[in-house]
Amino acid sequence: MIVTIKRIITTIFLFLAAVQALWPASAACAPESPEYLIKAGFIYKIARFVEWRDGQSPSQDLILWIIGEDPFGDNIRAIEGQTVNGRRLVVHRAAGLEAVKKCHILFICPSEMERMEGYLRSLQGSTVLTIGDTPGFARMGGIINLLKVGGSIRFEVNVEAAGRAGLALSSELLKLAIIVK
Amino acid sequence: MPCNKTFRPFRTGLSGFIVLILFLFFSCLPGMALAESPGSAAAFPLDVTRMNLQELMAVKITSVSKKPQAMSETAAAVFVITQEDIRRSGAASIPDALRMVPGIQVAHITANQWAISMRGFNNVYSNKLLVLMDGRSVYSPLFAGVYWDAQDTLLEDIERIEVIRGPGASVWGANAVNGIINIITKNAGDTQGGLVSAGGGTVEKGFGGVRYGARAGDTAFYRVYAKYFQRDGFVDENGNKMDDDWDAARAGFRLDWGLSGIDSLTAQGDAYTGSSWQNIFSSRGGVRALSKEEIDLSGGDFLVCWTREFSPASRTVLQAYYDNTERSENNLVQNHDIFDLDFQHYYRLTERQEIVWGLGYRMTHGLVKNSEVVSYDPGSRTDHLYSAFIQDEIELWKSGLRLTLGSKFEHNDYSQFEIQPTARLLWTPHEHHTLWTSVSRAVRSPSRTEHDLTLATPRLVITGNRNFESEELTAYEAGYRALPTDHVSLDVTAFFNKYDKLAALELGSPAGVVPMILEYRNGMEGETSGVEVFAGWNVTSRWELTAGYSYIQMNINARAPMEAVKNPAASSGFLEGNTPVNQFQFRSSLDLPFHLEFDTAVFYVDDLSSQEASDYVRVDARLGWKPMENLDAGLVFQNLAEGHHKEFNGSSGTVGTEVPRSVYGKISWRF
Numbered sequence: 001m002i003v004t005i006k007r008i009i010t011t012i013f014l015f016l017a018a019v020q021a022l023w024p025a026s027a028a029c030a031p032e033s034p035e036y037l038i039k040a041g042f043i044y045k046i047a048r049f050v051e052w053r054d055g056q057s058p059s060q061d062l063i064l065w066i067i068g069e070d071p072f073g074d075n076i077r078a079i080e081g082q083t084v085n086g087r088r089l090v091v092h093r094a095a096g097l098e099a100v101k102k103c104h105i106l107f108i109c110p111s112e113m114e115r116m117e118g119y120l121r122s123l124q125g126s127t128v129l130t131i132g133d134t135p136g137f138a139r140m141g142g143i144i145n146l147l148k149v150g151g152s153i154r155f156e157v158n159v160e161a162a163g164r165a166g167l168a169l170s171s172e173l174l175k176l177a178i179i180v181k
Numbered sequence: 182m183p184c185n186k187t188f189r190p191f192r193t194g195l196s197g198f199i200v201l202i203l204f205l206f207f208s209c210l211p212g213m214a215l216a217e218s219p220g221s222a223a224a225f226p227l228d229v230t231r232m233n234l235q236e237l238m239a240v241k242i243t244s245v246s247k248k249p250q251a252m253s254e255t256a257a258a259v260f261v262i263t264q265e266d267i268r269r270s271g272a273a274s275i276p277d278a279l280r281m282v283p284g285i286q287v288a289h290i291t292a293n294q295w296a297i298s299m300r301g302f303n304n305v306y307s308n309k310l311l312v313l314m315d316g317r318s319v320y321s322p323l324f325a326g327v328y329w330d331a332q333d334t335l336l337e338d339i340e341r342i343e344v345i346r347g348p349g350a351s352v353w354g355a356n357a358v359n360g361i362i363n364i365i366t367k368n369a370g371d372t373q374g375g376l377v378s379a380g381g382g383t384v385e386k387g388f389g390g391v392r393y394g395a396r397a398g399d400t401a402f403y404r405v406y407a408k409y410f411q412r413d414g415f416v417d418e419n420g421n422k423m424d425d426d427w428d429a430a431r432a433g434f435r436l437d438w439g440l441s442g443i444d445s446l447t448a449q450g451d452a453y454t455g456s457s458w459q460n461i462f463s464s465r466g467g468v469r470a471l472s473k474e475e476i477d478l479s480g481g482d483f484l485v486c487w488t489r490e491f492s493p494a495s496r497t498v499l500q501a502y503y504d505n506t507e508r509s510e511n512n513l514v515q516n517h518d519i520f521d522l523d524f525q526h527y528y529r530l531t532e533r534q535e536i537v538w539g540l541g542y543r544m545t546h547g548l549v550k551n552s553e554v555v556s557y558d559p560g561s562r563t564d565h566l567y568s569a570f571i572q573d574e575i576e577l578w579k580s581g582l583r584l585t586l587g588s589k590f591e592h593n594d595y596s597q598f599e600i601q602p603t604a605r606l607l608w609t610p611h612e613h614h615t616l617w618t619s620v621s622r623a624v625r626s627p628s629r630t631e632h633d634l635t636l637a638t639p640r641l642v643i644t645g646n647r648n649f650e651s652e653e654l655t656a657y658e659a660g661y662r663a664l665p666t667d668h669v670s671l672d673v674t675a676f677f678n679k680y681d682k683l684a685a686l687e688l689g690s691p692a693g694v695v696p697m698i699l700e701y702r703n704g705m706e707g708e709t710s711g712v713e714v715f716a717g718w719n720v721t722s723r724w725e726l727t728a729g730y731s732y733i734q735m736n737i738n739a740r741a742p743m744e745a746v747k748n749p750a751a752s753s754g755f756l757e758g759n760t761p762v763n764q765f766q767f768r769s770s771l772d773l774p775f776h777l778e779f780d781t782a783v784f785y786v787d788d789l790s791s792q793e794a795s796d797y798v799r800v801d802a803r804l805g806w807k808p809m810e811n812l813d814a815g816l817v818f819q820n821l822a823e824g825h826h827k828e829f830n831g832s833s834g835t836v837g838t839e840v841p842r843s844v845y846g847k848i849s850w851r852f
């Protein structure tokens with residue numbers, strides 16, 4: 001009797017596990033993405049700890065380009081137009097790097113995975129904070145990589161790449177970061 | 182299965198468990214190719230621009246409704262102890278750290294025994310609390326209370342301790358009657374590199390811990406840790422050293438693995454061994470003599486949690502764990518295996534409606550080696566707990582009025598079917614002001630002790646009772662949280678709890694017969710009410726002050742006139758006298774020049790008439806030095822106010838001891 005019950009329970013849970021694994025990602029038309037809201041928050045907060053030594057006056061806008069298939073959607077509005085150390089954050093989108101003009105922060109979307117290395121190469125020598133959320137992004141030469149670890153967001157920093165780009169990152173930022181290089 | 186009478190449920194459970202884990206791993210593979218879906222909406226549940234990086238990293242408040250939620254949006258009395266709070270308090274153990282929670286009752290019985298409760302009913306056997314470590318329940322199935330000397334981890338690895346006062350039964354189930362303590366350790370991604378910490382002093386004779394964390398691949402992080410401590414015994418009422426010293430060693434690991442964009446897996450495990458000494462009175466030939474007795478404890482646990490995020494609006498969590506506890510003392514040798522499976526699904530039905538539902542199964546296999554004094558019938562037993570819950574959170578108004586309705590449905594082998602519903606209303610009239618109220622029902626289902634125990638001494642016999650039913654609670658709560666300015670926070674909660682069928686030991690033999698037989702029955706009922714206040718003030722960026730106050734009034738009586746017997750536990754005023762009516766705390770955390778930190782805490786605890794303990798003031802102070810980000814030294818003074826003071830009586834033959842003044846030093850280095 002007990003054995004039967006046990007078998008039934010085991011079956012139910014294996015079934016649930018199967019459901020969990022094979023559940024169609026049907027809710028694709030989800031109204032909201034807390035993950036990308038939080039990631040937007042990270043971009044905004046991280047920018048406050050970065051010093052662009054580009055000789056521009058602090059009254060000028062801080063320009064963020066999102067290239068590739070934008071995963072933020074309306075979440076980016078949570079930070080768009082907000083001020084970062086006195087500079088207004090302006091957001092632009094582009095399909096590829098070619099269209100990007102003046103830029104302080106560049107978010108490279110996961111959709112650009114294959115072109116990532118090319119982008120990073122052509123950005124060398126420019127004072128741009130590159131941010132991505134693709135595994136390996138920081139090791140490839142990107143400066144900040146937003147990672148989902150467990151149920152929360154962490155960020156990797158490639159300090160060498162930041163140095164090459166002429167960006168000064170505050171120690172407070174590095175304290176919380178996972179340093180890659 | 183062949184007709185094998187010696188059916189061993191634990192083995193079946195374990196093999197099923199292994200199958201399940203293998204299944205988990207393989208079933209994750211096809212999901213890896215799936216990409217995250219783009220989102221698009223205007224309403225933001227959180228204002229990310231006002232949060233700092235640490236807060237963003239911590240977005241994952243999971244306790245109240247088993248889904249991520251910011252504390253200000255929770256319709257319950259939630260209090261969070263952060264890692265920094267623990268570090269700066271100088272707390273050397275989890276119970277020590279819990280004193281920070283406004284309204285909690287923490288009392289040292291001996292150096293290694295605590296009575297910890299919330300909203301009354303404090304006792305060494307406090308049984309109305311649910312204590313979890315990373316989602317693993319740690320209350321003992323034997324008596325539904327917690328062996329605090331067995332609950333520990335590397336304190337540096339704790340991310341936060343979420344404490345909910347009041348019932349959380351609609352989601353968490355049985356035992357979450359008066360409160361929930363959820364100890365959450367850091368993600369392995371946050372504990373990279375090495376850590377060595379060591380120290381020692383008067384009560385904390387010596388301790389040390391090591392931890393190492395590293396990466397395994399692009400998205401996997403792990404850590405391993407080990408710790409050991411040796412603590413001295415406390416003193417008697419005259420300040421003479423007693424023999425309740427203890428020591429414990431513990432090691433464990435945690436792995437966090439982002440399997441794909443939508444899957445993440447956590448696996449963790451611990452093993453520990455320790456010995457806690459007790460002073461006991463034994464009478465030989467009419468002479469009462471003090472002797473010491475060793476309690477041997479050991480155990481281990483293994484937990485796997487797999488989260489799948491189908492989309493931002495739909496997430497499932499599947500968690501399985503196994504936990505073993507062994508404890509051997511003079512009259513009681515016990516071994517408990519727990520195997521637990523939990524599934525939950527969070528789903529955002531519409532923009533204004535979120536649903537969480539879940540299923541759970543727990544198997545407990547308990548083995549008690551009966552002695553002449555303490556015996557359980559049956560000595561070995563396997564219990565099954567089945568549960569399901571559903572909770573619906575509906576936004577009623579644009580202006581932030583939210584209604585949460587939910588219930589847990591549970592079947593256990595003692596009291597059969599239980600329903601525990603809740604209704605909660607949260608109103609945020611202004612982003613800095615939140616009001617909430619709730620009505621909930623919760624039960625504390627019977628433990629083995631109330632059903633199966635026989636404690637036999639020459640003059641007194643205590644027996645369990647198969648008809649013992651669940652203790653029941655209907656709780657009414659209301660709270661207000663405010664951030665009047667950027668530097669001040671305020672949290673006020675009021676509660677009124679109505680209990681029925683509370684446990685009492687009633688006379689089961691004719692009066693005057695020796696031995697007197699007392700039996701567990703649901704003989705008591707009553708009410709408790711009180712307020713809990715907490716305020717925080719960041720005076721400057723370098724100085725933080727917090728204050729807490731709690732008041733509780735208890736009124737517990739017999740349901741019907743009890744047998745004419747002097748039963749102290751059933752006499753009015755006894756239960757009341759176990760809980761301090763007034764408690765006050767005041768803490769200061771100050772950053773000084775030269776990387777010095779100075780932290781002080783003052784606690785006032787009212788007298789406990791049933792424990793013959795007068796009110797006391799506890800003063801702690803810590804002088805810390807953090808010359809570098811990775812080096813941290815501290816000198817901690819505890820219980821400075823008095824040479825020694827009593828907090829709680831001993832019980833079950835154990836002699837209670839008094840807490841002495843103490844000091845210890847500690848140094849930790851990260852690399």
